[in-house]
Amino acid sequence: xxxxxxxxxxxxxxxxxxxxxxxxxxxxxxxxxxxxxxxxxxxxxxxxxxxxxxxxxxxxxxxxxxxxxxxxxxxxxxxxxxxxxxxxxxxxxxxxxxxxxxxxxxxxxxxxxxxxxxxxxxxxxxxxxxxxxxxxxxxxxxxxxxxxxxxxxxxxxxxxxxxxxxx
Amino acid sequence: xxxxxxxxxxxxxxxxxxxxxxxxxxxxxxxxxxxxxxxxxxxxxxxxxxxxxxxxxxxxxxxxxxxxxxxxxxxxxxxxxxxxxxxxxxxxxxxxxxxxxxxxxxxxxxxxxxxxxxxxxxxxxxxxxxxxxxxxxxxxxxxxxxxxxxxxxxxxxxxxxxxxxxxxxxxxxxxxxxxxxxxxxxxxxxxxxxxxxxxxxxxxxxxxxxxxxxxxxxxxxxxxxxxxxxxxxxxxxxxxxxxxxxxxxxxxxxxxxxxxxxxxxxxxxxxxxxxxxxxxxxxxxxxxxxxxxxxxxxxxxxxxxxxxxxxxxxxxxxxxxxxxxxxxxxxxxxxxxxxxxxxxxxxxxxxxxxxxxxxxxxxxxxxxxxxxxxxxxxxxxxxxxxxxxxxxxxxxxxxxxxxxxxxxxxxxxxxxxxxxxxxxxxxxxxxxxxxxxxxxxxxxxxxxxxxxxxxxxxxxxxxxxxxxxxxxxxxxxxxxxxxxxxxxxxxxxxxxxxxxxxxxxxxxxxxxxxxxxxxxxxxxxxxxxxxxxxxxxxxxxxxxxxxxxxxxxxxxxxxxxxxxxxxxxxxxxxxxxxxxxxxxxxxxxxxxxxxxxxxxxxxxxxxxxxxxxxxxxxxxxxxxxxxxxxxxxxxxxxxxxxxxxxxxxxxxxxxxxxxxxxxxxxxxxxxxxxxxxxxxxxxxxxxxxxxxxxxxxxxxxxxxxxxxxxxxxxxxxxxxxxxxxxxxxxxxxxxxxxxxxxxxxxxxxxxxxxxxxxxxxxxxxxxxxxxxxxxxxxxxxxxxxxxxxxxxxxxxxxxxxxxxxxxxxxxxxxxxxxxxxxxxxxxxx
Numbered sequence: 001x002x003x004x005x006x007x008x009x010x011x012x013x014x015x016x017x018x019x020x021x022x023x024x025x026x027x028x029x030x031x032x033x034x035x036x037x038x039x040x041x042x043x044x045x046x047x048x049x050x051x052x053x054x055x056x057x058x059x060x061x062x063x064x065x066x067x068x069x070x071x072x073x074x075x076x077x078x079x080x081x082x083x084x085x086x087x088x089x090x091x092x093x094x095x096x097x098x099x100x101x102x103x104x105x106x107x108x109x110x111x112x113x114x115x116x117x118x119x120x121x122x123x124x125x126x127x128x129x130x131x132x133x134x135x136x137x138x139x140x141x142x143x144x145x146x147x148x149x150x151x152x153x154x155x156x157x158x159x160x161x162x163x164x165x166x167x
Numbered sequence: 168x169x170x171x172x173x174x175x176x177x178x179x180x181x182x183x184x185x186x187x188x189x190x191x192x193x194x195x196x197x198x199x200x201x202x203x204x205x206x207x208x209x210x211x212x213x214x215x216x217x218x219x220x221x222x223x224x225x226x227x228x229x230x231x232x233x234x235x236x237x238x239x240x241x242x243x244x245x246x247x248x249x250x251x252x253x254x255x256x257x258x259x260x261x262x263x264x265x266x267x268x269x270x271x272x273x274x275x276x277x278x279x280x281x282x283x284x285x286x287x288x289x290x291x292x293x294x295x296x297x298x299x300x301x302x303x304x305x306x307x308x309x310x311x312x313x314x315x316x317x318x319x320x321x322x323x324x325x326x327x328x329x330x331x332x333x334x335x336x337x338x339x340x341x342x343x344x345x346x347x348x349x350x351x352x353x354x355x356x357x358x359x360x361x362x363x364x365x366x367x368x369x370x371x372x373x374x375x376x377x378x379x380x381x382x383x384x385x386x387x388x389x390x391x392x393x394x395x396x397x398x399x400x401x402x403x404x405x406x407x408x409x410x411x412x413x414x415x416x417x418x419x420x421x422x423x424x425x426x427x428x429x430x431x432x433x434x435x436x437x438x439x440x441x442x443x444x445x446x447x448x449x450x451x452x453x454x455x456x457x458x459x460x461x462x463x464x465x466x467x468x469x470x471x472x473x474x475x476x477x478x479x480x481x482x483x484x485x486x487x488x489x490x491x492x493x494x495x496x497x498x499x500x501x502x503x504x505x506x507x508x509x510x511x512x513x514x515x516x517x518x519x520x521x522x523x524x525x526x527x528x529x530x531x532x533x534x535x536x537x538x539x540x541x542x543x544x545x546x547x548x549x550x551x552x553x554x555x556x557x558x559x560x561x562x563x564x565x566x567x568x569x570x571x572x573x574x575x576x577x578x579x580x581x582x583x584x585x586x587x588x589x590x591x592x593x594x595x596x597x598x599x600x601x602x603x604x605x606x607x608x609x610x611x612x613x614x615x616x617x618x619x620x621x622x623x624x625x626x627x628x629x630x631x632x633x634x635x636x637x638x639x640x641x642x643x644x645x646x647x648x649x650x651x652x653x654x655x656x657x658x659x660x661x662x663x664x665x666x667x668x669x670x671x672x673x674x675x676x677x678x679x680x681x682x683x684x685x686x687x688x689x690x691x692x693x694x695x696x697x698x699x700x701x702x703x704x705x706x707x708x709x710x711x712x713x714x715x716x717x718x719x720x721x722x723x724x725x726x727x728x729x730x731x732x733x734x735x736x737x738x739x740x741x742x743x744x745x746x747x748x749x750x751x752x753x754x755x756x757x758x759x760x761x762x763x764x765x766x767x768x769x770x771x772x773x774x775x776x777x778x779x780x781x782x783x784x785x786x787x788x789x790x791x792x793x794x795x796x797x798x799x800x801x802x803x804x805x806x807x808x809x810x811x812x813x814x815x816x817x818x819x820x821x822x823x824x825x826x827x828x829x830x831x832x833x834x835x836x837x838x839x840x841x842x843x844x845x846x847x848x849x850x851x852x853x854x855x856x857x858x859x860x861x862x863x864x865x866x867x868x869x870x871x872x873x874x875x876x877x878x879x880x881x882x883x884x885x886x887x888x889x890x891x892x893x894x895x896x897x898x899x900x901x902x903x904x905x906x907x908x909x910x911x912x913x914x915x916x917x918x919x920x921x922x923x924x925x926x927x928x929x930x931x932x933x934x935x936x937x938x939x940x941x942x943x944x945x946x947x948x949x950x951x952x953x954x955x956x957x958x959x960x961x962x963x964x965x966x967x968x969x970x971x972x973x974x975x976x977x978x979x980x981x982x983x984x985x986x987x988x989x990x991x992x993x994x995x996x
Contacts, residue, residue: 053347060346066330071346075336 013054019047023062033064037073038147050081077145085128087119088166089143094131097138106142106154107131113163127166173627186228188214197241198250198283199315200275200364202229204414205326205421209317213253214279219243220695226248228413247283251802254284260295262311263366263517270366272379276314289579297342303351305371305429305913306360310342310775313367313749319343319359320936326422328553328564328586343367345807354582354896356557357428361421372908372966373401373409373428374719384409386416388807388815390486391426391706394536394558394795395809398427400801405821407431407801418536418813424557426909431801433905434821438783440796441825451662451794451871456826456836463793464840466776470749471503474775477910478746480507480740484754485516485674485707486902488805488817490853491717491797491830492709495753498834500723502843506616506734507747510718511755513737514762514977515674516710517719519703524685529873530726530867533711533812534559534702547575548670548687548942549678551596553582554896556672556704556810563669576646578603579891579961580676580954581920589656593646595959596678596983600876602686604642606634606693617695624692624869633873641662645876666696673706675760675964678891679747682874691873697865704810707899712808724864726756741770742977749776753830756785756798759967765943780833782824783905786967790956798823805829805852806857814858844928876885877982882958886940886987888924892975894962904965916969917948919961920990925951931996938962940988943973949990960988 015125022043026036044055051059051074059069068137072078086101090110107117110129117127133137133155137143139150152161168179173190178187179230185208190197199214208230218226220238222852225246228239256274265271289360297310307525315334324330331353332720335344337856345351360368382401389396399416401409410428414421443459444451470479481499499508512545523532539545539562548699553560564586565571575587578597581859584590593601608614610631615621623655643650645914661667666686676823684703691700705711705968717724740747742763761767771777773791782799802823806815823829835845847853897903897913904910919937930936932951937944938960946963947969962971978984 056346066324066333067346068330068333068335068344069324072333072335076334 010058055069089128093130095134100141103142173239189233206321250283259292268366275364276947305355307369307371319364322358354916355425371576377403390429390708393810419558422558428906430906434799439824444794446792460840476504476571478748481751483510483712487754489712492713493836494831496717509737511674527689530865534704534810537565542658542667543665544572546668549577550580550671553593573909577954580691595891596985597646599683600645601639607637608657615693621695626871630873669702677984680983711806742789744769751778753780758786764973796827798827801831858950879982882987890960890986895963898965916966919950919955921957929990935994
């Protein structure tokens with residue numbers, strides 16, 4: 001059946017069983033297997049850079065959550081990548097507080113400088129831009145994430161410096 | 168009990184019920200869309216909002232528990248306005264393509280719009296326009312119509328344990344779909360189609376066949392397995408166009424499987440028999456009933472006169488009604504004068520009957536459909552219950568959700584193994600050794616001392632002696648499992664508060680034998696649980712009833728033992744050294760399902776007279792001298808007895824095909840042609856007799872029957888694989904193969920082989936292989952999968968064209984009649 005082929009490719013993906021071991025450890029930390037799903041997906045994303053169909057299948061098999069359910073969770077959260085993105089991913093908030101404080105000019109700046117809009121990757125593969133809902137930093141708006149780092153009170157004065165720190 | 172007031176009516180309900188349940192139970196209607204009695208409340212559609220005195224806001228009655236003294240109003244102006252808005256909101260994105268929607272007329276959204284909705288929508292927004300997905304055989308997905316109530320997702324995972332679909336995406340773009348938008352490839356139970364309140368999930372075979380308001384509905388009993396589900400058949404001009412399960416009806420309460428929902432078109436199969444056939448000059452020619460009956464009577468009388476009635480035999484049918492089977496044995500015993508009466512059950516359910524009578528002294532042991540629920544531990548012994556008895560299988564999943572531990576012994580991955588707490592992947596046919604091993608541990612740990620019954624039963628010391636030979640190490644070695652894992656499993660079972668063991672012994676399953684059933688019976692007795700803790704269901708719709716009607720060489724109707732020597736059983740009739748001279752086969756096709764095809768064929772060809780009475784021209788019928796057309800299920804009235812011993816009547820809803828008539832009529836007429844007096848002239852008289860028939864329940868007396876594990880046909884260098892035969896969820900026996908729907912979706916014979924074995928032998932998925940045993944060979948397509956364990960081949964036996972039963976053998980002993988085979992690729996995919 002289809003599963004047997006996809007399973008072997010998914011297995012080939014996890015050379016040395018790194019993800020398998022990680023999820024095994026995670027499983028011990030949570031009462032239900034379904035609770036392991038989010039940390040498992042983060043682990044997979046960290047390992048592979050993004051969540052391909054094979055990666056999703058693999059997480060599904062390792063956690064015992066159905067593939068459709070895993071895919072549902074992946075597509076619900078914008079922090080999960082369903083296609084390969086650049087080396088660094090910029091998550092820019094454009095909700096009310098950030099917008100008022102100038103998130104739109106930041107978006108325009110990123111578009112002009114790196115030629116990227118929402119969901120796109122720059123030609124050199126350095127940056128990808130994801131426009132996001134509120135990241136909970138309204139008091140320090142406008143705010144954005146680059147990979148796992150938070151940047152607050154961004155303006156046209158300091159954005160260039162921030163971007164330069166990601167090569 | 169809780170008392171509350173709903174719309175000024177005082178109602179009483181059990182604690183834990185929601186307001187909606189309380190209202191519905193008391194005939195107070197609250198509109199609802201995303202609620203279903205089988206599922207956890209979701210509270211998504213907000214149609215069931217009610218006002219509760221003392222609560223500032225309206226609450227969703229589907230998820231709010233009823234409480235003492237609560238005063239609920241279901242229809243205030245405030246909730247009416249909210250409902251109106253709710254419908255308005257639901258209709259913003261809905262395409263409103265009702266004229267071309269098959270659900271129109273049965274659609275909750277349409278009904279609610281009619282009752283509550285506004286005539287015009289204040290909000291203009293983008294409509295959903297998602298491409299229709301139609302590339303699977305049964306379920307058409309039309310996501311533009313979806314209101315995201317989540318019922319299909321919940322029923323698929325929560326209730327059915329499959330989880331093929333889920334919400335994919337977020338916000339406006341959310342749709343219900345398989346993970347990667349691939350073609351839906353699930354078990355096709357169709358539960359999601361029935362539960363969909365709108366037309367987003369459609370019944371593909373029904374598509375555009377007629378508007379729902381032209382349908383007439385009537386209830387009937389499903390003719391497939393022994394659960395005996397109530398199916399609601401929608402007919403148009405007397406023809407069945409769709410099948411539904413309705414939540415309030417029958418033993419199944421709305422649940423159906425793929426066979427029950429999509430397999431009813433078997434009655435329209437092209438090879439249905441329309442007229443009696445008589446062999447003339449080598450060929451079968453159509454004739455009249457009078458002619459066929461006359462020829463039959465003359466030829467049968469000749470055999471009886473020349474060779475004696477002992478040289479004549481009859482075979483009954485587990486798929487035909489009690490009426491047909493009763494009249495068959497009546498004809499055999501009274502008119503022919505023989506007890507040579509048996510059926511395909513002799514390869515399966517007869518072994519259950521034997522075990523039950525030997526160990527418990529009972530004449531039968533009906534199952535209880537709710538048995539798994541509330542048990543501490545449930546042991547499933549090499550049985551794919553969710554495939555053989557799909558709707559009963561759901562009870563195992565429900566039990567697990569309610570806290571039971573499910574223990575599965577079996578080499579093949581099944582739905583139950585996926586939902587189990589403990590799964591021991593045993594070598595095929597070895598669960599018997601493990602059962603003996605569990606008993607060894609039970610006695611060692613004094614788990615058998617819960618009550619006096621277990622040690623007081625006859626042969627206790629013999630059993631004790633026998634299981635001494637099965638210490639954990641040995642039992643685990645025979646079964647090919649880890650000793651510690653086995654001990655752990657046994658502990659889960661033995662230490663549970665309450666226990667149950669379940670196994671199916673279908674006539675085409677060869678991985679268990681009489682001894683497995685006996686050993687399971689010994690176990691439930693030893694742990695002090697008694698017969699009710701052992702659930703061994705009959706396989707087909709009327710296997711249980713057929714037995715009760717006396718289709719057995721040893722028992723008369725009502726399980727009464729025959730005085731004197733019994734008649735010939737199937738082994739003696741077809742496989743013995745001196746086969747019969749005349750055989751009457753009713754509703755069975757030995758050539759397609761009986762083991763050891765070559766021997767069966769030889770026996771049938773050597774008959775002086777072969778009479779086949781069936782609904783279609785089977786391979787066996789092609790060899791017959793006389794073929795009689797019987798009206799099928801739904802074309803005649805009848806009674807089926809399900810595995811729980813419940814008699815249920817099947818109704819006549821369409822006219823019989825051609826000249827076919829009911830089985831009881833055939834035997835009544837035949838009796839007259841044989842110059843005897845029929846015992847009954849009318850169906851009413853026959854039914855009255857059957858309902859008054861005394862049932863000999865037997866005398867309960869516990870007696871251990873110690874049996875050693877036995878390997879009947881061990882593998883060797885030449886035949887290194889074990890072939891396990893069985894049924895699929897989508898097919899069981901010859902009936903489902905007649906269904907166009909099921910056959911198109913699951914067309915041909917195949918076998919499954921383990922991926923490691925396949926790689927070693929250079930066999931690729933989808934290629935053609937030759938499987939060979941000591942008796943014969945067959946050529947089939949192969950599926951490479953990790954669902955089966957190494958060294959094993961799984962072969963669904965129902966596809967007659969593959970002649971896989973040429974490889975198997977008939978075995979009267981107690982072991983599991985597994986077949987040793989070799990396999991080699993003949994043609995790549």
